[in-house]
Amino acid sequence: MTAGFWKKLLRNKSALIGGFLIAIVVLTAVFAPLLAPCDPYEMHMDDRFAAPSAAHPMGTDQYGRDLFSRVIYGAVISLQVGIIAVGVSMALGVFLGLISGYFGGWLDRAVMILVDIFLSFPIILLAIAFVAVLGPSPKNVMLALGMIYWTNYARTVRAGVLAAKEEEYVLAARTTGAGDFRVIFLYILPNVMAPVIVMATLGLGTAIISESTLSFLGLGIQPPAASWGSTLAVGLDHLHSAPHISIFPGCCIMLTVLGFNLLGNGIRDVADPKLSRRL
Amino acid sequence: MKNNAAPLLEIKDLSVSFRTESGRVSVVRDVNLTLAAGEIIGLVGESGSGKSVLSFAVMGLLPPGSGFIDSGEILFAGRNLPALSRREMSGVRGREISMIFQEPMTSLNPVYSIGAQLDEVFVNHGDRDRKANRKRSIKLLERVGIPRAAEIARSYPHQLSGGMRQRVMIAMAMALSPKLLIADEPTTALDVTIQAQILRLIEQMARENGTAVIFISHNLGVIAQLCDVVAVMYSSQIVEITGAERLYQSPAHPYTKSLLECVPQIGMSGKRLNSIEGTVPHPGDEISGCRFAPRCGEAEGRCREQAPELRRLAEGVCCRCWKR
Numbered sequence: 105m106t107a108g109f110w111k112k113l114l115r116n117k118s119a120l121i122g123g124f125l126i127a128i129v130v131l132t133a134v135f136a137p138l139l140a141p142c143d144p145y146e147m148h149m150d151d152r153f154a155a156p157s158a159a160h161p162m163g164t165d166q167y168g169r170d171l172f173s174r175v176i177y178g179a180v181i182s183l184q185v186g187i188i189a190v191g192v193s194m195a196l197g198v199f200l201g202l203i204s205g206y207f208g209g210w211l212d213r214a215v216m217i218l219v220d221i222f223l224s225f226p227i228i229l230l231a232i233a234f235v236a237v238l239g240p241s242p243k244n245v246m247l248a249l250g251m252i253y254w255t256n257y258a259r260t261v262r263a264g265v266l267a268a269k270e271e272e273y274v275l276a277a278r279t280t281g282a283g284d285f286r287v288i289f290l291y292i293l294p295n296v297m298a299p300v301i302v303m304a305t306l307g308l309g310t311a312i313i314s315e316s317t318l319s320f321l322g323l324g325i326q327p328p329a330a331s332w333g334s335t336l337a338v339g340l341d342h343l344h345s346a347p348h349i350s351i352f353p354g355c356c357i358m359l360t361v362l363g364f365n366l367l368g369n370g371i372r373d374v375a376d377p378k379l380s381r382r383l
Numbered sequence: 384m385k386n387n388a389a390p391l392l393e394i395k396d397l398s399v400s401f402r403t404e405s406g407r408v409s410v411v412r413d414v415n416l417t418l419a420a421g422e423i424i425g426l427v428g429e430s431g432s433g434k435s436v437l438s439f440a441v442m443g444l445l446p447p448g449s450g451f452i453d454s455g456e457i458l459f460a461g462r463n464l465p466a467l468s469r470r471e472m473s474g475v476r477g478r479e480i481s482m483i484f485q486e487p488m489t490s491l492n493p494v495y496s497i498g499a500q501l502d503e504v505f506v507n508h509g510d511r512d513r514k515a516n517r518k519r520s521i522k523l524l525e526r527v528g529i530p531r532a533a534e535i536a537r538s539y540p541h542q543l544s545g546g547m548r549q550r551v552m553i554a555m556a557m558a559l560s561p562k563l564l565i566a567d568e569p570t571t572a573l574d575v576t577i578q579a580q581i582l583r584l585i586e587q588m589a590r591e592n593g594t595a596v597i598f599i600s601h602n603l604g605v606i607a608q609l610c611d612v613v614a615v616m617y618s619s620q621i622v623e624i625t626g627a628e629r630l631y632q633s634p635a636h637p638y639t640k641s642l643l644e645c646v647p648q649i650g651m652s653g654k655r656l657n658s659i660e661g662t663v664p665h666p667g668d669e670i671s672g673c674r675f676a677p678r679c680g681e682a683e684g685r686c687r688e689q690a691p692e693l694r695r696l697a698e699g700v701c702c703r704c705w706k707r
Binding site: 208209271272273274275276277278279280281282283284286290291294295 | 444476480484552
């Protein structure tokens, strides 16, 4: 990325606000042990369902645990799940998209049929099925989400490869004796990465929502781990008496996803002005 | 330019076809061509006559899955190129045969610097010493007449003009002193003053390195300036092979003749510029007689019934016509 790209990105309001929100979440996650006023797992049975106060800025949950600390630790989990899930799906999707677009033929058909099969299921159903088979654990949630979202990357990259492989510079590279894998990774990949970066940024938001959804349904991060989704689910039982238990993690999910979406849109506008009208 | 040693490139009875939705389409038919080391041959013909396909067949870069060599051999320095494996062919490309394209604006990768792309040629052929590669790249840029070569090596394709980029492409093609250079209309996209410079550069590089050149063009003037021998293609066949000077003085094939009459000349004001009646047959059309007969002023009965062979008329002159 050139200096001009960063300059334009800083001038883009959407990217700036999104980046600001993400920066807060990232810093919170990184410095969670320093920022959290209490141990997120320490219970105080005489202090259950406490409303927000100076001692507990977001109140306490059904076991008297400090909600503020739990929300801070939840940022760690959400980011971790988001980044690894997106990493897995991106690696898988980009690789399959590259080889299916470049080599074509039966390989291409096989990959695209696989994509169609994955896309024919409602995403959340597929995620539930994966986690149900693998067993609910943070690792399996990341894996399941990665296994589901790769299809978008594969399709986008394949389309880009189909266009890029006809470019004369690819042909020119081959006339200088570059082998297939050099051509794919050195000449084609960098030229199809722009939409992938945008998709990955937007995908982080989606992955965090999916993790929260799975945790909400009891299939994701298991208690006592402080996932935003599972905290939200617990709060549902006490929505009338102690709505703060659901409201605060809900807001965190909302703001984090909003941040990634704004940042993603901003990057898209800056990286590829042609794309912004299409999506 | 007569050379009695074994030719560098010998194309024997080469036929290439493309698979399309409406069946096989022959785009190169029974092409025979020999090229000695250091020789510059011009390949002339209209768009769609099969010039470029022929060069891609030599490079082994016919589109996989749709372009096929149906028959014939491409012997290069004693090896039959179509029989080589993908890996072996990658070793030939760039080191022994290289290519320059028509569009210098799109032939360079937009995401890498000029120097990085030149270095790639060395890396592709096993030289991984980065510093040494860059030194060689800069020297190459100097050789093709690029000023401030070290600085240009750090710049990106979009920062250079078309002429500069074509110089870079030539540097890339000549990086490993190949034995054969295929230049596919390398000057068509450039303006006239730059054209002359690039032509001179290709000629100079080729003569210095002893590189044989296949120069593809539809510009007869350019061909005359540069080439030793000219092969004229019409509708997927070679119809005439002759010396460059002889082409102008006594063209043998009726098509070559009419082609020359279509070139505007200074001092011909007031006369209508000639054009050839009719259109080139579709490559897939099977024509029982000579493929040029429907447009030929001299055609007679036999021309429409029997396909002529490429026959030798004199020393260094071959022609595919019944009437010669």
